[in-house]
Amino acid sequence: MKNVSIWLDELEKKSFKRLDKDINVDVLVVGGGITGISTAYHLSTGDLKVCLVEKNKLMEGVTSRTTGKLTYLQENIYSKLVNYHGRNKTKLYLDSQKEAIKIVNSIIDSNKIECNLEKVSSYVFDYDDIESIEEEIKLLNDFGVDLKLSDVLPTGDNINTSYFIEDSYVFHPLKYLSSLVNICCDRGIKFYEDTKIISIEEDDDGYYICKSDDYNIRAKYVVIAVHYPYFLFPFLMPFKAYLEKSYIEAFKVEKNYKFSAINITKPIISTRYYENNKDIYQFYLTNSHNYCVKNDEEKNFEELFQCREEEADYVWSNKDIVTNDLLPYIGRINDSNIFIGTGYNTWGMTNGSLAGKIISDLILDRKNRYIELFSPNRKLNIGNFLKFPVALWSSAYSFIKTKVSKNKEWYSDRVRFEKRNGKNVGIYIDDDNHEHIVYNLCPHMKCSLIFNEIEKTWDCPCHGSRFDIDGKSIEGPSNYDITYSEE
Numbered sequence: 001m002k003n004v005s006i007w008l009d010e011l012e013k014k015s016f017k018r019l020d021k022d023i024n025v026d027v028l029v030v031g032g033g034i035t036g037i038s039t040a041y042h043l044s045t046g047d048l049k050v051c052l053v054e055k056n057k058l059m060e061g062v063t064s065r066t067t068g069k070l071t072y073l074q075e076n077i078y079s080k081l082v083n084y085h086g087r088n089k090t091k092l093y094l095d096s097q098k099e100a101i102k103i104v105n106s107i108i109d110s111n112k113i114e115c116n117l118e119k120v121s122s123y124v125f126d127y128d129d130i131e132s133i134e135e136e137i138k139l140l141n142d143f144g145v146d147l148k149l150s151d152v153l154p155t156g157d158n159i160n161t162s163y164f165i166e167d168s169y170v171f172h173p174l175k176y177l178s179s180l181v182n183i184c185c186d187r188g189i190k191f192y193e194d195t196k197i198i199s200i201e202e203d204d205d206g207y208y209i210c211k212s213d214d215y216n217i218r219a220k221y222v223v224i225a226v227h228y229p230y231f232l233f234p235f236l237m238p239f240k241a242y243l244e245k246s247y248i249e250a251f252k253v254e255k256n257y258k259f260s261a262i263n264i265t266k267p268i269i270s271t272r273y274y275e276n277n278k279d280i281y282q283f284y285l286t287n288s289h290n291y292c293v294k295n296d297e298e299k300n301f302e303e304l305f306q307c308r309e310e311e312a313d314y315v316w317s318n319k320d321i322v323t324n325d326l327l328p329y330i331g332r333i334n335d336s337n338i339f340i341g342t343g344y345n346t347w348g349m350t351n352g353s354l355a356g357k358i359i360s361d362l363i364l365d366r367k368n369r370y371i372e373l374f375s376p377n378r379k380l381n382i383g384n385f386l387k388f389p390v391a392l393w394s395s396a397y398s399f400i401k402t403k404v405s406k407n408k409e410w411y412s413d414r415v416r417f418e419k420r421n422g423k424n425v426g427i428y429i430d431d432d433n434h435e436h437i438v439y440n441l442c443p444h445m446k447c448s449l450i451f452n453e454i455e456k457t458w459d460c461p462c463h464g465s466r467f468d469i470d471g472k473s474i475e476g477p478s479n480y481d482i483t484y485s486e487e
Contacts, residue, residue, distance in 0.1 A: 003455050005065045005316045006250045006274070006281065007174040013059065014181065019195040019215050025049045027363060028210055028219035030197050032056075033063035034177060034348060035341040036225030038356025041107070041180045044187040046364060051217065052189065055196035056474055058181060059174050062227045065318035066348055067248060067272055067283050069260050070104060071122040071168035072097035074347050076136040076264045077326060078143075084325045089373060091143050093327065096370045100350035101169060103357055108176065111183060115175035116276065123153060123261035125162030132264055133161050154257045162261075170260060170272050173349060196479055200338070208337070221337045221363050225355075228321065228464055228477040229340050230444075237477075241323045241343050243464045246288040247304040249312035250274070250281045281313065288346075301454045317455065319464050319475075320346040330355045330374035332362055339363070340376055415451045425484055426451060426458060428469060438471035443480040458482065 002009060027043060029036045032054030040052050072094060081090040108117055126133050140147055140163070147163045181191065199211045200222060210217040224230075229237055246268070253273070260272035270285040287304055301315065323329065323343040328351045330341045339362060341355030354370065361368040372378075414429045417440055426440040428451055438458055440449050447462035457474070458467040465478035473481050 001311055002314050003316065004314065005248075006314045007066075007068070007172060008060060008064050009314065010172075010276065011059070011174045011178065013174070013178045014185075016058070016191045016193040019053065019192045019212055019217070022216045022218075023051065023190075024218045025051045025190075026219065027051075027221045027223065028053065028197075028208070028217050029223040029225055030210075031061075031223075031225035031227075032058035032191070032193070033061050033225065033227070034173065034352035035355045035359075036223065037177045037180050037184070038353050039223050039225060039341070039359050040184050040189050040356075042356050042360035043363065044184045044189050048363070050189050051192065052184075053192045053195040053197060053212070053217070055194070055479070056472075057193050058191065059177050061475055062318060062320075063177070063348065063352070064174060065248070065316050066173055067270060067285055068171055068173045068274070068349060069122075069168070069270075069272060070101050070171065070349050071165075071260060072101065072350070073122045073124050073163075073165055073168065073262075074345075075124060075262055075268075076132050077345070078139050079132065079135050080326055082139065085327070090139075092370065092373050094140075094143055094145070096354055096373065097347070097350045099370075100354040100357075101167075104171075104176070104349075104353050105169070107180070108171075111179065113176060113179040115179065116170075116172040116274065117176075118170050118258060118275075119166075120168055120170055120272070121154070121164050121166050121259040122168035123150075123162050123164040123259060124264065125153070125159045125261060126263045126265055127160055129265050130161050133163070136264075137163050153261060154259045164259075168260065170274065172274070172276075196473075198479055206337075221339070223339045223341075223359055223363075225341055225359075226476050227319075227342065228475075229342050230477045230479055237342075237463075240329075241321045244288055244320045244322050244346065245317060246270075246285050246320070246346075247301055247317050248283060248285045248315070249304055250283050250314040251310060251312045252279050253282045254280065256280045315454075317452075320344065320348070322346070327378075328355070328374050329376040330358050331371055331376055333376055411451065412453060415453065420484075421486065423484075424448070428453075428456070430469075436469045437484040438467065439482040439484055441482070442478050443482065444476075444478040449482070 026048040027050045029040050029052040036052055040050055043050050078090055081093055150162050152158055195212050197210050197212055201209045203209055208219050208222050256273045256275045262270040267286050268288040272283050274281045321343045322345050326345055329343045332339050339359045344351040358368050358370055416427050424440040426438050428436045442449055442460040442465050444463055444465050447460050449458045449460055452459050456469045463477055466475035467482050468474050471481050471483035
């Protein structure tokens with residue numbers, strides 16, 4: 001069993017050098033996932049000078065751990081959105097998801113990209129909450145969606161009630177993005193890996209000085225296309241969203257049933273099939289939960305393993321940002337030339353692709369009918385007010401919990417916490433009896449870290465920062481390492 005996503009294990013991609021000099025550009029894109037690369041692609045046909053920086057390696061962040069679905073059936077999100085935003089905005093969100101699928105398909109078709117794209121049926125079902133299923137069916141019918149009903153999945157598994165569409169897709173997200181990177185390179189876009197932006201300051205001419213560890217990038221526009229935006233303290237992200245974590249396994253099967261499915265109540269169950277040139281895999285995602293609450297990663301993975309008797313070929317986890325009003329934040333921050341794309345509510349393949357188009361249209365001064373819907377500056381509504389205490393409680397609860405007890409009862413004797421040279425450190429002892437020592441405070445907001453013994457990472461339960469076994473920052477919002485030094 002490999003503790004890595006199948007996408008990363010199969011990927012062959014270019015490597016890029018670290019930024020090695022000061023540069024001037026029209027647009028700086030920060031973040032090498034689906035939002036950043038999609039934005040760079042849409043900007044590559046214009047006359048702007050564009051570069052993209054990634055603090056680690058392109059496509060190895062949250063995007064690499066998706067299940068790779070392209071569907072506008074997303075649990076029972078439309079019934080929820082109606083309560084927060086009304087019917088008109090809910091219908092507009094539906095249109096946006098259909099548009100995102102068209103955008104990806106058009107890019108794949110026009111560039112002849114090989115990324116295992118398959119047209120499949122997409123099912124939404126539930127074993128118990130039939131009333132919510134029926135409510136969603138009625139709403140989608142009112143919106144003119146061509147739904148079909150069934151009480152059985154293509155595998156023959158019986159379910160009480162489900163509805164499905166036949167115009168959804170699945171694909172290999174990293175093959176798709178790797179092709180976009182190659183196209184961008186051919187069009188003059190510059191990419192830099194191992195280049196972290198640590199601060200952004202505006203100069204007297206209205207340009208942004210974006211500082212890395214050693215060099216500066218001067219840009220007219222800055223796109224913050226990272227999973228959890230930083231540099232934006234006034235935006236108060238911790239109070240506008242919370243983190244949801246899920247666990248995924250991929251295992252070989254004999255047949256590709258060419259469908260995807262998801263239920264609507266906890267525990268969420270999501271599945272799809274993936275066929276490469278050699279094998280067929282079924283993906284199984286479950287155990288989604290508020291990341292601030294359940295931190296026993298070994299138990300969380302064990303609950304995933306209990307779903308099947310056979311051992312999985314691949315197993316990994318992923319985190320999603322769930323916003324208070326269930327709409328992503330995509331667009332311009334206030335009146336600045338800084339843009340963000342985040343908060344995709346577990347549907348990053350459609351919303352990340354859409355974000356690239358919306359942000360590029362804003363920079364190029366083009367019309368886009370979804371700009372207002374996803375604006376990061378939208379007014380508070382009932383959804384924000386109802387969920388604000390939840391987001392606040394999640395952050396406060398996880399912070400206090402990490403301070404009360406560092407040596408969790410679930411840790412093996414390979415994990416311990418102590419003081420060295422007056423500093424709190426975390427220690428993991430590997431199979432060769434080698435100590436991996438890190439500082440045990442997240443640089444973002446000083447939460448104490450927990451150790452994930454399955455994936456061998458140090459994780460922040462407050463806001464999702466992640467560090468490798470030796471303390472290198474691999475996922476934000478923290479932009480700094482926690483590597484330990486005896487000095």
